[in-house]
Amino acid sequence: MAQCTTDKCNLDGKYEDKCALHCKKKDYQSDKLKGILDDFYEELAQYIYEELSNVNNKKLQDALLNAREEHLKKSHFSYASLLLDDGDEILKEILTxxxxxxxAINFPEIKSRDTFSFFKIFQLFKGLHFDRSTIGFGSINLNNVQIFFQDCTFENDWSIHSYLIIEDVVSKTIFQNCIFKERVSSAAKEHSRDI
Structure with a gap:
């Protein structure tokens, strides 16, 4: 199979020469039937693992190596299960x-009935910085996780929650140069309205 045509991506280009992270998402049902959503979840976990592998932190690198070695012993290796392993308290503590x-990731629309949830993985971290990404999901509500969206496009209705701002962002904003294609509303009950 050919490699994804997105610059610096080494994943398989299974969907019109793109991987599940970079391919254009259509509607939820067709993406689910084609397997894009399941592939996206595992490829996103792999992307996160590779991003973490580039962090200059010996304690983190040792924890990642140990977690990978333990998970390779299992019959089915999965980056998602490696990151979400409840037994690996050392890795979980470092990730916070x-x-x-x-x-430049194209995030799909997701539903509560999905067996996967990348929000479970997101919850592991101190912060999430989305840059030049397309956002298909309709909100993000993670306690104690700092958020920053830069040059992102939001494809569907977006519901704003109470967010923590990433500390080192100079502009002290959550949405910088973003495009919202549909309605934006506040999810807080006292502020519930269209914006």
Missing amino acids: DEIIFFG
Whole structure:
């Protein structure tokens, strides 16, 4: 299978020469039937693992190596299960100090009935920095996780929650140069209205 045609991506280009992270998402049902959503979840976990592998932190690198070695012993290796392993308290503790950068990823729409949830993985981190990404999901509500969206496009209705701002963002904003294609509303009950 050919490699994804997106610059610096080494994943398989299964969907019109793109991987599940970079392919254009259509509607939820067709993406689910084609397997894009399941592939997206695992490829996103792999992307996060690779991003973490580039962090200059010996304690983190040792924890990642140990977690990978343990998970390779299992019959089915999965980056998602490696990151979400409840038994690996050392890795989980280290991740709470990390901010993950998502560059040019096309996030799909998701539903509560899905068996996967990348929000479970997001909850592991101190912060999430989305840059030049397309956002298909309709909100993000993670306690104690700092958020920053830069040059992102929001494809569907977006519901704003109470967010923490990433500390080192100079502009002290959550949405910088973003495009919202549909309605934006506040999810807080006392402020519930269209914006």
